[in-house]
Amino acid sequence: MVETLSERLHAAADGTPEDHFDPATVIRAGRGRVLRRRAALGGAALATLAVVGGVPLALAGGGGDGDGAPASPPPAERLTLDDASPAVEGRDYVVERTVRSADTEASGGPFVRGITPDGTTVLQRYPHGVERTQESEVGLAPPGGEVRWLAAPPGLGNYAGTAGADLVFEDGGDESDGSVAGFWLFEAQRGRWRAWTDDRGSLVMFDTSAGPVAAGSDQVLTTNGPTFQGPRTQLFRTSTAPGSALAPFATAGNVAQRGTTYAYTDTLARPNHEVTVGDLAAGRTVSFDPHTGDCRQIGVGLAADAVVVTTNCAIGDDPNAMTDIVDHIDVFDLDGRPLASLTGDQLGPVATSDRWLTVKTREEGRAGVYAYSFDDGRLLRLTDRESSYTGDAAGAGDRLVWERPVDGDHGVAFTVARMR
Amino acid sequence: MRRRDDQEFADFAVAARPRLRRTAYLLSGDWELAADLAQEALVRVYVAWPRLHRAGEGVHAYARRCAVSAWIDWTRKRSNRELPTSAEVLDRGQVEGPAEPLAVRDELMGALRELGPRQRACVVLRYYDDLGVADTARVLGCTEGTVKSQTAKALASLRRHLELRDLVAAAEGGL
Numbered sequence: 001m002v003e004t005l006s007e008r009l010h011a012a013a014d015g016t017p018e019d020h021f022d023p024a025t026v027i028r029a030g031r032g033r034v035l036r037r038r039a040a041l042g043g044a045a046l047a048t049l050a051v052v053g054g055v056p057l058a059l060a061g062g063g064g065d066g067d068g069a070p071a072s073p074p075p076a077e078r079l080t081l082d083d084a085s086p087a088v089e090g091r092d093y094v095v096e097r098t099v100r101s102a103d104t105e106a107s108g109g110p111f112v113r114g115i116t117p118d119g120t121t122v123l124q125r126y127p128h129g130v131e132r133t134q135e136s137e138v139g140l141a142p143p144g145g146e147v148r149w150l151a152a153p154p155g156l157g158n159y160a161g162t163a164g165a166d167l168v169f170e171d172g173g174d175e176s177d178g179s180v181a182g183f184w185l186f187e188a189q190r191g192r193w194r195a196w197t198d199d200r201g202s203l204v205m206f207d208t209s210a211g212p213v214a215a216g217s218d219q220v221l222t223t224n225g226p227t228f229q230g231p232r233t234q235l236f237r238t239s240t241a242p243g244s245a246l247a248p249f250a251t252a253g254n255v256a257q258r259g260t261t262y263a264y265t266d267t268l269a270r271p272n273h274e275v276t277v278g279d280l281a282a283g284r285t286v287s288f289d290p291h292t293g294d295c296r297q298i299g300v301g302l303a304a305d306a307v308v309v310t311t312n313c314a315i316g317d318d319p320n321a322m323t324d325i326v327d328h329i330d331v332f333d334l335d336g337r338p339l340a341s342l343t344g345d346q347l348g349p350v351a352t353s354d355r356w357l358t359v360k361t362r363e364e365g366r367a368g369v370y371a372y373s374f375d376d377g378r379l380l381r382l383t384d385r386e387s388s389y390t391g392d393a394a395g396a397g398d399r400l401v402w403e404r405p406v407d408g409d410h411g412v413a414f415t416v417a418r419m420r
Numbered sequence: 421m422r423r424r425d426d427q428e429f430a431d432f433a434v435a436a437r438p439r440l441r442r443t444a445y446l447l448s449g450d451w452e453l454a455a456d457l458a459q460e461a462l463v464r465v466y467v468a469w470p471r472l473h474r475a476g477e478g479v480h481a482y483a484r485r486c487a488v489s490a491w492i493d494w495t496r497k498r499s500n501r502e503l504p505t506s507a508e509v510l511d512r513g514q515v516e517g518p519a520e521p522l523a524v525r526d527e528l529m530g531a532l533r534e535l536g537p538r539q540r541a542c543v544v545l546r547y548y549d550d551l552g553v554a555d556t557a558r559v560l561g562c563t564e565g566t567v568k569s570q571t572a573k574a575l576a577s578l579r580r581h582l583e584l585r586d587l588v589a590a591a592e593g594g595l
Contacts, residue, residue, distance in 0.1 A: 005578075009548040012528050013442035017451050021437050023430035026459060030466030 076330065076338035079379055081366045087380040093417040096143060096399070097121055102411040105130055110139060112403075112414040113159035115353075115396040116167065119143040121416050122159040122393075124152070138169070138186070153184050153193050159393075163240040164218030165189055168196070185240055198238065199245040217260045219280045221249060231267040237280070250276070256302040258354070261334070263307045265300050272297035277307055277334050288336025298326045301352030306339060306374045307332045308352050314345075326350065329359065331374070340377060353395035356419055358402060360386050369402040371419070387412045429469055433462050436480060440487050446544045447491045447537075449529055457494070461487035484549065485559045488541055495537040531581045539574035542567055 087093060099121075101109050108126030115121055123139035126132060134155050141147040157170030160183065167186040182203035183196040196204045204222060220240065223233045232253055236246040253268030260281040266274040271294045278285035292311045301308035310326040329342040329350060342359070344366070350359045357372040368384040387405035395401055398419045406413045437458050444454035444461075464486040465479060532540050538560060545556045546567075556571075557564045 004547075005543075006547045006550065008528055009446060009544065013446055013548065016438070016442060016445075019437070019441065019455065021434070023433040023462075026433055026462045026466055027426055027430065029459075029463045 077340040077377060079340055079342045079372075081342075081344050081361060081363065081370060081379075081381075084370050084379040084381040086384075087371070087382045089417075091420065092378075092380055093382075093400070093419050095415055095417045097141065097414075097416040099123065099414040099416070100406060100411070101125075101413070102407045104411055107411075111412070112393045112401050112416065114161075114393045115399045115401060115416065116162055117396050119397065119399055121147075121401070122167070123147060124156075124158070125149075140188075150186075150191075156184055163220050166240045168240065194242075196240055197242070199243045204238070204246070217257065217280065219260060221255055221257050221262050221264075221280075222246075223255075231270040233268070235264065252276075253297055254300040256300045256307075256352070258302040258304065261302060263300050263302045265297050265309070267297055269296060269298075271295065272309075272311075275300065275307060275309060275332070275336065277336070286335055288332070290330055290332065290336075291338075292328065292330065295328060298348075299350060301350065301357070303352050303357070303374045304354040305334060306352075307334060307336075308350070308357060310348070310350050329357070331357070331372075339374075340372070342372065342379070351394040353400065354397050356395060356398075356400055358382070358395070358400060362386055369404075371400060371402075373419070382415075429466055432465075432479060436483050437462065440483055443484060443544060443549060444487050444491060446532065446548055447488065447540055448494075449533055453494070457487050457490045460490040464490075481555075481559075484545075488545070488559050492537050492541070527581055531578050535574050535577055538562075539570050539577070542571040543574045543578070546571055 089095060099110055099112050101107055101111065104111075106129060108129045110123040110125035113122045113124050119142065121139075121141040123141065124136055125139065126136050128135050136152045136156050138150045138152045138156070138159075139147040140150070152169075155171055160168045160170050162168065163185075165188060167188060169184045169186065171182040171184060185194050185196050186192075187194065198204055218239050218241070220238055221235050222238060223235060232251045235249040235252050235255060237249040238244045238246045250264065252264035253266055253270075253272060255262065255264040257263075261277070261279050263275060263277045265272045266276075272292060273289050274287055275290050276285055276287045290309045292309060293313075295311035295313035297309075298312050299308075299310040301310070309330045309332070311328045311330070312326045314327055325346050325348045327343060327345060327347060329347060330338065331340040331342075332338055344361055345363050346361050347359050348361075350357065355374055357374065358369060359372070360369050361367060367386045369382045369386065371380045371382050372378070373380075382400075382402045383404045385404045387403045387409065393401045393414070399416060400419055401414055401416045403412050403414050405411070440458040440461055441451075441454050444457035445451055448454050448457065461483050465483045468482065469479075532543065535543065541560060542556060545551045545559055546553075551559065553564045553567050557567045560567065
C-alpha cells in the first residue's frame with residue numbers, strides 16, 4: 001500500500017496531547033476584545049482598521065524590523081517603550097476622578113467613554129449587563145461635579161466626540177465589524193437626544209474604521225457609509241445642524257479632525273504614501289509622505305500641533321488580516337516635519353488628544369498605558385497594568401483617562417487626571 | 421452576543437477546536453503554540469460571529485483562515501528578533517505518538533520545519549485540510565498561481581528527504 005502525504009500528515013497530527021479547553025475562556029476574551037474595540041472606536045481615538053484585533057499571543061520581536069519595515073524612516077526622535085519613565089502622581093499628573101467598575105460583565109459598567117473639550121467626563125453603563133448593550137445610560141460629570149445619568153436611546157454606542165454644542169454618539173451598529181448605522185446627538189443645552197439626519201432627512205451614516213467623527217467644530221468631516229475594508233472612502237463636509245447637506249470633500253483612508261483642522265491619509269489598510277493636513281476655515285492644505293513604506297496604514301490622529309500616523313509593518317500582505325494593533329507611531333508637525341517615532345511590538349489602541357498621545361500595550365514586561373507629550377517629548381508610563389476589558393477613551397486638553405484592571409481583571413478602574 | 425448565541429458559539433468552538441489545533445500543530449510544530457493559535461482563531465471568530473452569519477461565510481473556513489493568519493503573524497514577529505525559531509519549537513513540541521514510528525514522523529516534521537511559513541501553509545492546507553488551490557489561495561490571501569508555485573517548491577524541498585520521496589512523488593502527481 002502506498003502511503004500518501006496526506007495520510008502521513010494526519011498520522012503526525014494524531015498524537016494530540018490532551019486539551020483542557022473551556023469555551024468560556026474564548027467567550028470571555030472575545031467579549032473583552034469587543035468591548036475594548038467598541039470603546040476604542042469612540043472619542044477622538046485614532047482611526048483604526050478595527051475589528052479582529054492583533055495577535056495577543058506572548059510574542060517577542062522588534063516591530064517593523066522585518067520585510068515590511070518603512071523604506072525610509074523619518075529622521076525623527078526614535079523612542080521605544082523602554083525610554084518611558086514611570087509617571088509620578090503630583091509631579092506628572094493630578095487625579096481628578098476615579099471610576100471603578102467591579103466585575104464589568106455583571107455590573108455593566110460604568111465605562112469612561114471620553115472627555116469633552118470643557119472637561120466633562122462622559123460615562124456609559126449598561127443596567128442589564130454587557131450582554132444587553134441595547135439598553136444603556138449616559139453619565140455626564142463636570143470637573144469636580146457629580147455624575148448626572150441620562151436615559152439613552154436604544155442601541156446607543158460610544159461617545160464619538162463633540163460637534164459644536166452637540167455631543168455625538170455612535171449608533172450601536174454592528175459591534176463585530178465596526179460599522180455604525182448612524183449617530184445620535186445629545187443637545188446639551190436642551191437636554192434632548194435626536195438622530196443625526198441630513199437635508200434629505202436621511203440618517204448620516206458613518207464607518208468608524210475611517211476615523212472619529214469630529215472634535216470641537218460645528219463643521220464636520222464624515223464618511224457616509226461603510227468603508228470597512230478600505231482602502232478609500234468618500235469624505236463629506238457637513239454639520240450637525242438639522243437639515244445640513246453633505247458636500248463631497250475628498251477621498252481618503254483614515255481621517256481625523258480637531259477643531260477646524262483635519263488630517264487624512266490617502267489609503268486605509270494598505271501602504272500609504274500621502275497625508276494631507278488642512279484647515280476648514282482657512283482652506284489651506286499641506287500634503288506629505290510619512291515614509292511608512294510598505295507598512296499597513298492603520299490610523300491617523302490629530303493633536304493641537306501634531307499629526308500622528310500609525311502603521312503595522314508586521315501584519316504582512318494578507319488583505320483579510322485586520323488589526324488595531326500597530327508597531328510604528330510616527331509623529332509629525334502640521335507641515336509634515338517628523339518629530340518622533342515610537343516603535344514596539346504590540347502598540348495599541350492609540351488615542352490622540354490635544355497635547356498628549358496615549359498608547360496601550362500588552363507586551364510582556366512592558367504592559368500598561370503610556371503617554372507621550374507633544375509639547376516636550378516626555379514619554380511616561382501611566383500604569384504597568386493593562387485591562388483586557390477596557391477601551392480607549394480619549395482625553396481632551398490636558399486631561400487624560402486611562403485604565404487598570406481590578407478584581408482579577410474582571411473589573412476596571414478608570415483614572416481621569418490633569419497632566420502637568 | 422446574546423446568551424443564546426454564546427451557546428451556539430460555544431458548541432461551534434468545542435467542535436472546531438481539535439481540528440484547528442491539529443492544523444496549527446502541523447504549521448508550528450508545537451502543541452502549546454498550536455493551542456494558542458487555535459484560541460486566537462476562535463476569539464476572532466467570536467468577535468466576527470454576527471457578521472459571519474450575516475455574510476453567510478463558512479464559519480469553519482473563517483476560523484481556519486484566522487488560525488493560519490495568526491500563525492503567519494507569529495512567524496513574522498518572531499523572525500524579527502528570535503532566531504532560531506522552529507527547531508526549538510518542534511523539539512519541545514514532540515509528544516509520544518501512537519503506532520506512527522517516531523523517526524518517520526520526525527522526518528516529516530523536520531522537513532516541514534525547513535519550509536518557509538507560506539510553503540508550509542500550502543502543504544498543510546492542501547494535503548492535510550484537503551483544500552483545493554482556490555480555497556488555499558483564499559486562506560492565504562494570494563493568487564492561485566502563488567499557491568501552485570509555493571506548493572511545487574515545498575514538495576521539491578520535501579523530496580530531498582529520503583523517507584518522503586514516495587509521498588511527495590504521489591502528491592506531485594496531483595498538482
